Amino acid sequence: MQKRKVSVGIIGCGRMGSAHAYNVTQIPETELTAVCDVDIDRAKKTGDDYGVEFYQNEEAILNNPHIDFVFVATPTPYHVHTVIKAAQRGKHIFCEKPLTLNLEEAKAIKEAVTTNGVHFGMNFMRRQSWLEKRIRELLPTLGEPKMCQAVNINAGYCRQKGDWFADMNICGGYTIDTMIHLLDIMRWWFGEAISVCGNGLLLSPGLPEPMDYTVANITFRSNFVATVSGGWIRRGLSIDEAYYLIGTEGTICYDSLSKTLRVFSKDGSFEETGENTESPHLRLLREFALSIIEDREFAPSLNDGIESLKTALAIVDSIKGGGGLQII
Numbered sequence: 361m362q363k364r365k366v367s368v369g370i371i372g373c374g375r376m377g378s379a380h381a382y383n384v385t386q387i388p389e390t391e392l393t394a395v396c397d398v399d400i401d402r403a404k405k406t407g408d409d410y411g412v413e414f415y416q417n418e419e420a421i422l423n424n425p426h427i428d429f430v431f432v433a434t435p436t437p438y439h440v441h442t443v444i445k446a447a448q449r450g451k452h453i454f455c456e457k458p459l460t461l462n463l464e465e466a467k468a469i470k471e472a473v474t475t476n477g478v479h480f481g482m483n484f485m486r487r488q489s490w491l492e493k494r495i496r497e498l499l500p501t502l503g504e505p506k507m508c509q510a511v512n513i514n515a516g517y518c519r520q521k522g523d524w525f526a527d528m529n530i531c532g533g534y535t536i537d538t539m540i541h542l543l544d545i546m547r548w549w550f551g552e553a554i555s556v557c558g559n560g561l562l563l564s565p566g567l568p569e570p571m572d573y574t575v576a577n578i579t580f581r582s583n584f585v586a587t588v589s590g591g592w593i594r595r596g597l598s599i600d601e602a603y604y605l606i607g608t609e610g611t612i613c614y615d616s617l618s619k620t621l622r623v624f625s626k627d628g629s630f631e632e633t634g635e636n637t638e639s640p641h642l643r644l645l646r647e648f649a650l651s652i653i654e655d656r657e658f659a660p661s662l663n664d665g666i667e668s669l670k671t672a673l674a675i676v677d678s679i680k681g682g683g684g685l686q687i688i
């Protein structure tokens with residue numbers, strides 16, 4: 361009989377891993393079997409919270425024959441090591457974004473995942489958010505999509521020097537760590553990007569208070585153009601997302617301050633409000649579990665992780681080069 365529940369091991373019990381542990385316990389098709397963290401106190405806290413085994417070393421999870429998939433929620437530079445080992449042991453993998461910080465590692469992951477034939481999912485959870493799903497449904501009202509402005513600002517960034525999330529070389533800064541969500545959504549809505557020009561201020565240990573912002577102009581294969589901007593700043597008003605999409609026959613607008621989606625089309629105009637009735641993280645995780653149980657394709661896929669990383673890296677290269685054009 362087909363298996364109806366998959367067993368999960370979580371690697372990394374920090375901010376995200378501990379939240380994912382809770383989500384795993386809320387999904388009918390998943391059961392939490394074990395967790396691990398190099399910081400044993402964190403592993404113990406999460407393990408005790410859900411009454412499961414906890415370990416300091418990921419080997420205990422990777423070698424456990426009862427675990428079907430591992431959720432990789434370690435800091436980004438450690439993803440590659442764990443993902444490759446998990447694939448080699450035949451574990452399915454759900455990985456936090458960004459996949460890695462460079463394309464060489466992304467290629468090595470692709471090789472391991474393909475060779476071992478395991479299922480792989482990227483945690484681009486905005487694809488399960490009501491807003492991004494609804495806008496995708498409404499794209500035909502634009503006619504031919506021409507232009508987009510997308511904004512995402514975290515104004516509560518408070519990391520200090522020494523924190524891995526304040527070091528460009530470890531977290532990838534705003535562009536690779538966080539803007540990558542918008543880059544994935546742009547691809548999901550409008551297809552492949554072909555070139556970028558970026559400007560901004562990259563996280564730097566030289567700043568008295570680390571901060572980071574990026575403005576990227578992106579051209580897509582279809583000639584669609586987007587300006588995607590945002591940052592990790594320390595004061596002000598956060599904007600989870602603002603979108604302004606323009607097409608030959610309509611316009612779609614949303615900003616998370618007014619929480620109103622406005623559609624202006626040649627057939628008339630209307631407004632909608634909505635909210636996530638369930639965590640997008642939880643919904644995406646459930647979809648991934650179902651894709652394993654039913655042995656079917658899942659998106660956001662490994663390729664989605666690699667393509668969005670390519671765009672993010674090209675933007676960073678452009679910023680470093682003073683805003684020049686980067687072909688992806």
Ligand SMILES: NC(=O)c1ccc[n+]([C@@H]2O[C@H](COP(=O)([O-])OP(=O)(O)OC[C@H]3O[C@@H](n4cnc5c(N)ncnc54)[C@H](O)[C@@H]3O)[C@@H](O)[C@H]2O)c1
Nearest residue numbers: 372373374375376377397398399433434435436456457458
């Ligand atoms: N999808 C999202 O919206 C989202 C949001 C925030 C962070 N993230 C991503 O999630 C990942 C984790 O971020 P976080 O904020 O939870 O970080 P965190 O620092 O809060 O937690 C990471 C945990 O991993 C542990 N760890 C480090 N190396 C390990 C190893 N080799 N084996 C086991 N545990 C190890 C650390 O001790 C820590 O507890 C990052 O890739 C980050 O970019 C995704």
